[in-house]
Amino acid sequence: xxxxxxxxxxxxxxxxxxxxxxxxxxxxxxxxxxxxxxxxxxxxxxxxxxxxxxxxxxxxxxxxxxxxxxxxxxxxxxxxxxxxxxxxxxxxxxxxxxxxxxxxxxxxxxxxxxxxxxxxxxxxxxxxxxxxxxxxxxxxxxxxxxxxxxxxxxxxxxxxxxxxxxxxxxxxxxxxxxxxxxxxxxxxxxxxxxxxxxxxxxxxxxxxxxxxxxxxxxxxxxxxxxxxxxxxxxxxxxxxxxxxxxxxxxxxxxxxxxxxxxxxxxxxxxxxxxxxxxxxxxxxxxxxxxxxxxxxxxxxxxxxxxxxxxxxxxxxxxxxxxxxxxxxxxxxxxxxxxxxxxxxxxxxxxxxxxxxxxxxxxxxxxxx
Amino acid sequence: xxxxxxxxxxxxxxxxxxxxxxxxxxxxxxxxxxxxxxxxxxxxxxxxxxxxxxxxxxxxxxxxxxxxxxxxxxxxxxxxxxxxxxxxxxxxxxxxxxxxxxxxxxxxxxxxxxxxxxxxxxxxxxxxxxxxxxxxxxxxxxxxxxxxxxxxxxxxxxxxxxxxxxxxxxxxxxxxxxxxxxxxxxxxxxxxxxxxxxxxxxxxxxxxxxxxxxxxxxxxxxxxxxxxxxxxxxxxxxxxxxxxxxxxxxxxxxxxxxxxxxxxxxxxxxxxxxxxxxxxxxxxxxxxxxxxxxxxxxxxxxxxxxxxxxxxxxxxxxxxxxxxxxxxxxxxxxxxxxxxxxxxxxxxxxxxxxxxxxxxxxxxxxxxxxxxxxxxxxxxxxxxxxxxxxxxxxxxxxxxxxxxxxxxxxxxxxxxxxxxxxxxxxxxxxxxxxxxxxxxxxxxxxxxxxxxxxxxxxxxxxxxxxxxxxxxxxxxxxxxxxxxxxxxxxxxxxxxxxxxxxxxxxxxxxxxxxxxxxxxxxxxxxxxxxxxxxxxxxxxxxxxxxxxxxxxxxxxx
Ligand code: SF4
Ligand code: SF4
Ligand code: SF4
Ligand code: FES
Numbered sequence: 001x002x003x004x005x006x007x008x009x010x011x012x013x014x015x016x017x018x019x020x021x022x023x024x025x026x027x028x029x030x031x032x033x034x035x036x037x038x039x040x041x042x043x044x045x046x047x048x049x050x051x052x053x054x055x056x057x058x059x060x061x062x063x064x065x066x067x068x069x070x071x072x073x074x075x076x077x078x079x080x081x082x083x084x085x086x087x088x089x090x091x092x093x094x095x096x097x098x099x100x101x102x103x104x105x106x107x108x109x110x111x112x113x114x115x116x117x118x119x120x121x122x123x124x125x126x127x128x129x130x131x132x133x134x135x136x137x138x139x140x141x142x143x144x145x146x147x148x149x150x151x152x153x154x155x156x157x158x159x160x161x162x163x164x165x166x167x168x169x170x171x172x173x174x175x176x177x178x179x180x181x182x183x184x185x186x187x188x189x190x191x192x193x194x195x196x197x198x199x200x201x202x203x204x205x206x207x208x209x210x211x212x213x214x215x216x217x218x219x220x221x222x223x224x225x226x227x228x229x230x231x232x233x234x235x236x237x238x239x240x241x242x243x244x245x246x247x248x249x250x251x252x253x254x255x256x257x258x259x260x261x262x263x264x265x266x267x268x269x270x271x272x273x274x275x276x277x278x279x280x281x282x283x284x285x286x287x288x289x290x291x292x293x294x295x296x297x298x299x300x301x302x303x304x305x306x307x308x309x310x311x312x313x314x315x316x317x318x319x320x321x322x323x324x325x326x327x328x329x330x331x332x333x334x335x336x337x338x339x340x341x342x343x344x345x346x347x348x349x350x351x352x353x354x355x356x357x358x359x360x361x362x363x364x365x366x367x368x
Numbered sequence: 369x370x371x372x373x374x375x376x377x378x379x380x381x382x383x384x385x386x387x388x389x390x391x392x393x394x395x396x397x398x399x400x401x402x403x404x405x406x407x408x409x410x411x412x413x414x415x416x417x418x419x420x421x422x423x424x425x426x427x428x429x430x431x432x433x434x435x436x437x438x439x440x441x442x443x444x445x446x447x448x449x450x451x452x453x454x455x456x457x458x459x460x461x462x463x464x465x466x467x468x469x470x471x472x473x474x475x476x477x478x479x480x481x482x483x484x485x486x487x488x489x490x491x492x493x494x495x496x497x498x499x500x501x502x503x504x505x506x507x508x509x510x511x512x513x514x515x516x517x518x519x520x521x522x523x524x525x526x527x528x529x530x531x532x533x534x535x536x537x538x539x540x541x542x543x544x545x546x547x548x549x550x551x552x553x554x555x556x557x558x559x560x561x562x563x564x565x566x567x568x569x570x571x572x573x574x575x576x577x578x579x580x581x582x583x584x585x586x587x588x589x590x591x592x593x594x595x596x597x598x599x600x601x602x603x604x605x606x607x608x609x610x611x612x613x614x615x616x617x618x619x620x621x622x623x624x625x626x627x628x629x630x631x632x633x634x635x636x637x638x639x640x641x642x643x644x645x646x647x648x649x650x651x652x653x654x655x656x657x658x659x660x661x662x663x664x665x666x667x668x669x670x671x672x673x674x675x676x677x678x679x680x681x682x683x684x685x686x687x688x689x690x691x692x693x694x695x696x697x698x699x700x701x702x703x704x705x706x707x708x709x710x711x712x713x714x715x716x717x718x719x720x721x722x723x724x725x726x727x728x729x730x731x732x733x734x735x736x737x738x739x740x741x742x743x744x745x746x747x748x749x750x751x752x753x754x755x756x757x758x759x760x761x762x763x764x765x766x767x768x769x770x771x772x773x774x775x776x777x778x779x780x781x782x783x784x785x786x787x788x789x790x791x792x793x794x795x796x797x798x799x800x801x802x803x804x805x806x807x808x809x810x811x812x813x814x815x816x817x818x819x820x821x822x823x824x825x826x827x828x829x830x831x832x833x834x835x836x837x838x839x840x841x842x843x844x845x846x847x848x849x850x851x852x853x854x855x856x857x858x859x860x861x862x863x864x865x866x867x868x869x870x871x872x873x874x875x876x877x878x879x880x881x882x883x884x885x886x887x888x889x890x891x892x893x894x895x896x897x898x899x900x901x902x903x904x905x906x907x908x909x910x911x912x913x914x915x916x917x918x919x920x921x922x923x924x925x
Contacts, residue, residue, distance in 0.1 A: 155527075155528065160410050160425075160428045160429075162430075292532060292533065293532060294532065295531070295532035295533065296531055296532065296535075297509070297528065297530065297531050297532045297533065297534070297535025298409075298411055298535075299410070299411050299412075299413050300411065300412050300413045300414075300451045300454055300455055300508075300509075301413055301450070301451055301454065303509065303532060303533055303535060304454035304455065304457070304458055304533070305450075305454055306532070306533070307489075307532075307533040308454065308457075308486055311486075311487075328485050331446070331450060332450060335446075335447055335450040335451065338423045338447060339413045339416060339423055339425075339447050339451060340413070341410055341411070341413070341425075
C-alpha cells in the first residue's frame with residue numbers, strides 16, 4: 001500500500017533543501033488534494049497560509065474521525081505514524097509555524113501513547129512543538145472551524161466561513177488544517193517519483209466477510225470492490241458513509257468518483273454495505289439517531305430538526321404514520337440539508353433523501 | 369461592486385452583508401438571532417435568501433461581484449417557514465409576554481403560516497431569581513441573551529449548556545441565576561425575542577395593596593420612565609408623558625405620587641458634598657457613583673479593589689423611599705407601617721436592590737416601565753386621552769438635574785453643577801456639559817475647580833466599564849451605569865430598546881432639562897425644606913444614617 005510507505009525524514013530534508021515555494025509547487029504539480037471529502041488542492045491551501053502576513057502561524061492535524069464506518073485514521077496512526085508526523089513537520093516548515101496540534105478523536109485515546117512516542121522520536125530538534133489534543137467525542141468537531149474553537153477552549157461550535165482558517169484560523173492566526181490521510185501523503189508525494197495521486201483509502205464495512213481498509217485508484221469499479229469484500233447476502237444498497245447518502249446496488253456500475261449524484265457524495269470513501277436482509281428504514285433510523293446525538297445544537301434546523309426526523313421515522317416504523325407524515329419528513333429533510341449552518345447538519349439528511357428517492361416503497365409500506 | 373438584487377441592478381459597497389444591503393433598500397427580512405453591531409452567529413436560519421440559487425443566511429453572507437440575490441420566493445418562504453415552525457414547536461406559549469412583542473409570532477404572521485405540524489416538547493424548568501425569571505420552555509436558543517450578557521455587559525453569567533437538542537441557556541453547571549455573578553441588569557430580557565426571560569413581577573402585590581383600604585400607597589417614578597412609557601401606548605419614542613403618567617397613576621388609585629427626580633436631587637446633595645470633602649482630603653480618587661444597583665453588583669463581584677472609591681449614597685429611589693417613610697410620614701402623621709412605597713423603574717436590578725439586607729429597603733415593590741403599562745391597561749385607563757396632571761407635594765418637586773439621571777452622563781452633569789458651586793461658592797454660568805452627553809461608550813471631560821483640574825468621565829455598558837476601569841486612576845470622578853445608554857436603556861423599558869430609540873429618549877430628557885426653571889439640585893425648594901426641617905445639612909449624622917449604605921464582597925462566579 002502506498003500509504004504505508006515510510007519516508008524516514010528524507011522528505012523533510014528534501015523539502016528544506018527546496019524551500020517553501022518549491023514544496024508547494026510540487027504538491028500542486030503532483031495534484032495532491034484534501035482527503036477529507038472536499039478535495040481541495042493541498043498546495044493551494046498551503047499557499048494561502050504561506051502568503052498570509054503574520055508572525056505566528058499554526059498547523060492542525062484533524063484526527064477527529066467520527067463518521068461511523070470510517071477507520072482510516074486509526075489505520076494510518078497504527079501503521080505509519082512516522083510519516084504522518086513528518087507531514088506535519090513539513091507543513092510547519094513551509095509556513096514557518098512553531099506550534100502544531102493533532103486534534104485526536106476522544107475515542108482514540110488508546111492511540112495517543114503511540115502518537116506521543118512517535119512525536120518524541122521524530123520531532124526532536126526540529127523546533128516545532130506538536131501537541132495532542134483530545135476531542136470530547138463530538139463528531140461536529142471534525143468541522144475545521146469547530147476544531148479551532150475547541151482548541152481555543154471554547155465550545156466546539158462550527159463558525160460560518162469566510163473567514164477561512166487559512167488566513168484567519170486558530171487564535172485569529174493563519175492556520176493549515178489537514179486530515180491525517182492528506183498529511184501522510186505529503187512526504188510521500190514529495191519524496192517518491194512514482195507516487196500516485198489517484199490512490200485512495202476506502203473503509204469497507206457492513207455485513208461482509210472482508211471488512212477493512214482498501215487502497216484503490218479512483219475509477220476502480222465499485223462492483224469489483226464489493227465482490228472483493230465478499231458480501232454475505234445479496235447486496236441491496238451501498239451507503240457512502242453516513243453523510244454520503246445511499247445508492248441501490250443495481251445502479252452501481254459506475255466508478256466511485258462519478259457517483260456524486262444528487263444528495264449523494266462519495267466523500268471520504270466510506271462504504272457501508274446493506275443487504276437484502278436489512279431494512280432501509282432501520283438503517284435510516286439508526287443514522288438519524290447518530291446525527292441527533294451529534295448535532296452541536298447551534299442552528300435551528302439541525303438542533304430542532306434532527307430530533308424531529310427521529311420522531312417521524314419512529315412513527316413510521318411503528319405503523320402509526322400517515323402519508324402526510326412522510327411528506328413532512330421529506331420537507332424537513334430537505335430543509336435541514338439546505339439551511340443548516342455547517343457540514344454536519346447539511347449532510348445529515350443525505351441518507352434519508354436518497355433513501356426516499358430509491359427505496360420509497362420501504363417507507364410507504366409502513367404507512368397507515 | 370455590482371449585484372442583482374431581486375432582478376434590479378444595484379451598486380453596493382464592499383464589506384456589507386446581504387442583510388445590510390437589504391436594509392438599505394428597505395427590504396424586510398426576518399431575523400431572530402442577529403444583534404446590531406455584534407458579529408452574527410447565524411443560528412436561527414430565518415434570514416434566508418437565495419444567492420445564485422443557493423439558500424444562504426443573509427446576516428452572515430457577503431455578496432460578490434455580479435451575484436444574483438433573491439429575497440422572496442416560494443422556496444425561501446418554505447425554508448423560513450419550516451425553521452420558524454421548528455422553533456415554534458419548541459416554544460411554549462404563556463402569558464408573560466404580549467403576543468405583539470413576540471418576534472417569533474411576528475415572523476410567523478408575516479410568513480402567513482397557519483399550522484405547526486410538530487408536537488410541542490417540554491424541556492427544562494424555570495429559573496426563578498430575585499429579579500430575573502428564565503423559562504426554558506419558551507426559549508428558542510437564539511443566543512441573544514448570552515451574547516448581550518457577555519459581549520455588551522461583560523458579565524458572562526449565562527452560556528449554552530448541553531449539546532444538540534439538549535442545548536439550553538443556563539449559568540455554568542446549571543446553577544440558578546441567583547447563585548452566580550448575574551448583575552440583574554435585565555439586558556437579557558430586553559434582548560430576548562420571545563419573552564423567555566422576564567422580570568419577576570410585583571404587579572399582583574401592588575394591586576392587592578391598592579385594594580387594601582388601610583394602606584397608604586405611595587408611588588414614585590424614575591426620570592427615565594416618563595420618556596419611554598408613551599411607547600407602550602403607540603406613541604413615538606422620545607415622547608415626554610410626565611403629565612399623563614401622573615394622571616394615570618392617580619386614576620389607578622395611588623394615594624400619593626412622588627417624583628424620584630427629587631430623590632436624585634437628594635443624591636446629588638450628598639454625593640457632591642462627599643466629593644467636595646474628598647477634594648479637601650485629596651482622595652480617595654476617583655470617586656465613583658452608586659445610583660445603579662446593577663453596577664454595584666458588578667463591582668461587588670468583579671472589582672473588590674474599588675470599595676474605597678465608591679460613594680456611599682443609596683440610589684435615588686431608595687432615598688426617596690426612606691424619606692417617604694420618615695420625613696413624610698412624620699409630617700403628615702401617617703404610621704410608617706401603613707405606608708406602602710412602590711417604585712416605577714426602568715430597571716430590574718432595583719427589584720434585587722430592594723431585597724438587599726445592607727439597605728433594609730423602604731421600597732416595598734418595584735415595577736418596571738413595562739409592568740406599569742400593564743397596570744394601566746389592567747385598570748382600563750385610556751392613556752392617550754388623559755389630561756396632564758402634577759406630582760404631589762411635598763416630594764414631587766424636582767429639577768432638570770434630577771431628571772438627567774435617566775441618561776448616561778446625566779448624573780455626572782448634575783453632580784458637576786452642584787459640586788462646582790459647593791466647592792467654589794460661585795455660580796456656575798454654563799450649566800451644560802456637552803462633552804458628557806450622547807451614547808458613546810466612554811465620555812470624558814475636565815473642569816477647573818479652585819485652580820485644580822478635575823477630570824471626570826461617564827461610562828455605560830458593562831464591557832465599556834471594564835475598559836474604563838483599566839485607566840481609572842486618571843480620573844477624579846466617574847459616573848457608571850450598567851445599561852447601555854443609562855437608565856433610558858434599562859432592562860425594564862418598553863420593547864424594543866434600540867440605539868435609535870435610546871437616542872430619542874435621551875433627546876427628550878435633555879430637552880426637558882432645558883425647559884425647566886430649576887436646573888441645579890441644590891436650588892430645589894423641596895430639597896432645601898427637607899434639610900431645614902429634617903436632616904440638617906448634607907452628610908449630617910442623620911443624613912448619613914438614612915441616605916447612605918455600604919457594600920459587600922461577592923464571588924466572581
Ligand atoms: S448544522 Fe448542526 S452541528 Fe452544524 S452548526 Fe447547526 S446545529 Fe451545529
Ligand atoms: S440580568 Fe444582566 S447579568 Fe444577569 S444574566 Fe441577564 S444580562 Fe446577564
Ligand atoms: S432566552 Fe431568549 S434570548 Fe436567550 S436564547 Fe432563549 S430565546 Fe434567545
Ligand atoms: S438572523 Fe441570520 S441566522 Fe438568525
